[in-house]
Amino acid sequence: MAELNEILRAHGSRQDALLPILHDVQAAFGHVSEVTIREIALHLNLSRAEVSGVVSFYHDYHRTPDPRPAIKLCRAESCQSRGSEALAIAAEKVAGARVRVETVYCLGLCSVGPNAMIGHEVHARLDNGKVAALIGAL
Amino acid sequence: MMQIRISDDALAIACGANLLARAFAERGHEVVRTSSWGMHWLEPLVEIDGIGYGPVEAAHVDAILGGTADALCIGRIADHPFIASQTRLTFARAGMTRPTSLDDYAATGGWAGLERARALGAEAVVAEVTASGLRGRGGAGFPAGIKWNTVRVAPGSEKYIVCNADEGDSGTFADRMVMEGDPFMLIEGMAIAGLAVGAGKGFIYIRSEYPHAIAKMQAAVQLSSAIVAPFEVEVRVGAGAYVCGEETSLLNSLEGRRGEVRAKPPLPAHEGLFGCPTVINNVLTLAAVPFVLSQGAQAYADYGMGRSRGTMPVQIAGNVKHGGLYETAFGITLGEIVEKIGGGTASGRPIRAVQVGGPLGAYFPPALFDTPFDYEAFTAVDGLIGHGGITVFDDSADMAKQARFAFEFCAAESCGKCTPCRIGSVRGRETLDKVIAGEASEANLQLVADLCETMKFGSLCALGGFTPYPVMSAITHFPEDFGLRMAEAAE
Known part of the structure; x- marks a missing residue:
């Protein structure tokens, strides 16, 4: 959680920070979890649906972890x-x-x-x- | 100690350039990492005193140093026919400079365009770009000067420059090579655009599949920030969506939204990024601007044919013997590029087809190889230049499979906003599956033709709108792969 807060702080709270935030989250945690989506939505003052919609749209973001190489x-x-x-x-x-x-x-x-x-x-x-x-x- | 020049372009690295650089360094030589000359079949290319060796493997290092690598030697690189026959305006520095060296850039005419632009002022800069005849290199070929002028005169205190570096078309790599090989030139072009239209900030949207380009651009942006100030540049990274190469979809992505296409109007020039007037240009368009400004519009317009002025960095790719970056004035024929310069297929088999303009471009049979590289000439034969990528296929290619792939790709990458693209691509793939299985070929191909008509005229953007190009060109030029010849023979 501390790591997520750090990512959020680093990117500011305008909506256009969403993709950069998701890139960092995906890189740090290997996926974008439901809890993370909630936190990001809160941080950017967006609905969870809006954040989920963006996560599901782009091939680079994954909702579930897959630790395999x-x-x-x-x-x-x-x-x-x-x-x-x-x-x-x-x-x-x-x-x-x-x-x-x-x-x-x-x-x-x-x-x-x-x-x-x-x-x-x-x-x-x-x-x-x-x-x-x-x-x-x- | 010798000076060894090896490219640090991603393609050279993928072919083993880093290992090679290390091997030379370990033997006590000075290794200078430069941009790529663009002769990809020779990568990794090693340059010593202007003489080239390639493709080099680590096992060759001692032979090169000992002067016994004649078999790999290509002579003076600058005199190689592939290089000497080009007209390199945008790629003038390719192979010659260190990509993120400000000294190298300034020593080779860098920033002269920006300097002249600052002396000329906004209106004159736009006039210069208009007079050069430069057209958008992303594919649509819209005159850059007209776009810039629309933004220049649009009301609004905030304006933006957006560089479309979401180069997702297979068979294209010129944007990547500009960003990795000559990043300051792109920044200079953006700064000139900013000055011309009154924009204070520019974004470069780079696809995530290009990590080397991202790193180089970020470094270059930082190094040059004082030179282009007060203009600011920021690098943004895409997230694996092909459709974000479409300009309005890219703008949505930059704003932190789903990369869905926006209906036009309003044009981005009126209401673009964050609702503000925005110039959105491809990498190659913006990269051509420093030349136009430093050498003058006429120097650029002197090249080309008809309404296609200047040069096009053609990308020769796929199953081709001599693949790489070939910048030339418009007007050269497709056959000259593929057969003479490209040297035919890498496999040594006959050429079956070439796809021009990426996944949304038409497949051309050798019968159309006399088509000159020119926006209008390609339109006349139901094709498009697109971003200038050419993918060569040998005679083992199954054109029905290629047509099916075009639908499959469209289905995978559709943003989903408009029905012709979202549903049409899926139905098209299913119908071609039936054709491939030999099920009522003629009736089903008629359905495919109808569907393509709907997609072409009913889609919001080029993804759905241009998918019919590869599909219909494959059917038109290679009917035998769709079971049509057999059907005719049976009649």
């Missing part, structure tokens, strides 16, 4: 043209239930795909072997 595989057109669909199947197989394989639409590395991102780290020119190694190291 994650890899984001790009599956947009440029990576598709370089074999991302077959790679995604291979990645799922290696990941099993231990690692979460997420889909991302475009990392802006479209000439050297298939690409993936782990945290803020980017990886290009992936093949089955490389993606298995990345997942294995998570």
Whole structure:
């Protein structure tokens, strides 16, 4: 709770602080809980419905925690043209239930795909072997 | 000790540039991290005294240092045909400067545009931008000068500059490369825009999938704050919604709301961010402005064809041999870009299709490769330039699957505000599933065509409105993938 209060204090109380607050909350707690939504709503003088609506709209925010390590595989057109669909199947197989394989639409590395991102780290020119190694190291 | 130049662009890093930089540093050499030249198939590219080596792996380091890496050597980088044949106005510094070095920026003509803008005054700056013929590079191609003038004369004490850096289109990376490679140029462009319309503050809205661009822009904003003052710039980060690349949706997101599209009018130029007159421009539009101001409108307008003036940073991507950033004057043909400059597919198989303009752009068959890169010429063949991204597919591509993906993507990213987009995308995907399963192909494709008509004219923004481009172009140019040839043969 102390951490949440710190986040809220750092961003002020105008409505346009909502996304920056949610980014920090998601990063700090791994999800945006019901209790947190209540606190944010109070802080920004918004209804809980308004905050919930924003949380559910954006792909980056999650309502429930998932502590598993994650890899984001790009599956947009440029990576598709370089074999991302077959790679995604291979990645799922290696990941099993231990690692979460997420889909991302475009990392802006479209000439050297298939690409993936782990945290803020980017990886290009992936093949089955490389993606298995990345997942294995998570 | 040698000076080794290696890019710190995210693409170079993704290809292993950091490991390489470390390897050279460990051997006692000075490593300078620069922006990327944009020859992506050669990344990580190592530059020593102007000579390039690429793509380099850690195992090659000793051979390069020992002078026995001839196989990797591409000669003088600046003379490489991919670079030498370009017209680099926006990407003039690409590969040459350290992205967040104020010294490098000032030494290469940086801030000269802002200086001239300050001497000219608001009205003359807008006139200059109008005369340059610069059009919005985000996709719509609206004349920047006209937009700026609308905001300039709009009543209101608070006005804003918003830079749309929500570059979500697959096959595009020019915005990312500007932000990571030449961030001060974008800040300068925004400051000039602020001066021109009387805005004191600017926001850069960057997608969260671009952490390197976010870090570079934040650093650059801090370093340059005294230079652009009293104009202020703030970096804001998106949250994974493609639709926020649509300008009104982006404004809602900046305000802390769901990224739903707003109905127009009112135009953002009249009622934009926080209800105030707002210039909202793409990264490439704003990044072109310092050149226009420092070199003069005519210098920019001298390039291009018809009503498409200046240069376009074309992004060559997908299954292509020589992918990367290719800035050139409008007028070059699609075939020249893909075949001559891009060198055909990376897989070595024949080209089947290229998608121009991101997920909402049309698929072109090689038969249309003589189309010149020009806003109007692309419209004439039912396509769009969009943000200038080109994704190449080889002959293993299944165009029915690509058309289905266009609907699927639209369904996943629809903001949900208007029905044609929200429902149409889902129904479209279902109907194409039937076609792919061979179920009453012709009747179902007729339904898809009807649906596309509704989405095109009934959607509030380009997401629903342009999804018909990839779908219908795939059906029109590649009917055999939709079971149509078989049906005709049976008749």
